[in-house]
Amino acid sequence: MFSTIFGLPAHPLVVHAVVVLVPLAALSALVVAVWPAARDRYAPAALVIATLALISVPLATHTGEQLERHVRPSAFVEQHTSMADGLLPFAGLLWLGLAVLVAARRLGATREVSWPRYLAGGAAVxxxxxxxxxxxxxxxxxxxxxxxxxxxxxxxxxxVSGPHH
Structure with missing residues (x-):
């Protein structure tokens, strides 16, 4: 995978996708989870955003690991790396909740049974x-x-201090 984009380290650029998409997916998920009237209209779009967010997390992690090889080791870098490794399961949980919510909503719209409603409630949580x-x-x-x-x-x-000033 690429380690630079137009000569710049890829990680600071790629990580902006995570910084934008994950909070946007989280906000979208909260809206459709707690506001049932918004589910029909916005849940599919929220799922698309969550999918893009989920894809962006391993890309940022990978480019971060590549960048880590080129920077001086420090406790700050180590802490950042350790914390970043834990984001994917949370983003996956968000995605899973939305995916089941969308599926349950579609099942509920096509069937005369009540279990999709309970499934949607659990997925919302x-x-x-x-x-x-x-x-x-x-x-x-x-x-x-x-x-x-x-x-x-x-x-x-x-x-400002450092070698360039």
Whole structure:
């Protein structure tokens, strides 16, 4: 896989997909999970966003692992890497909740049975848990990534330091 895009490290560019898509998927999942009237109209779109988010997570992880080989080891980088490895299960849980919610909604619309409604309720809970966990984890990973990238670059007085200045 690529490690650079137009000569720039791929990870800082690819990670923006995660930073945008995972919270957007989480917000979309929360809306369709807690607002049943929105499910018919928005659940399929939320599932598409969650699918793109789910695909973006391993791409960002892979490009991050490639970048890690080219930066000085530090506790900040190690913490960021460790936290980032835990995002995929949460994003997967969010996706699973939405996928089952969409499927249950379609089953309920075509059958005269009540079990799809119960399945949708359970899927909504899974989607909410996945949404909250994914959103929190993306914020934590982003914070640790910023610390890893910028630690030691600026002084407490705001003066930029480092080899280029």
């Amino acid at each position: 899974v989607a909410v848990v996945g949404a909250v966990a994914s959103g929190v984890q993306v914020a934590r990973i982003g914070d640790s990534g910023a610390r890893a990238a910028w630690h030691g670059v600026a002084t407490s007085s705001g003066q």
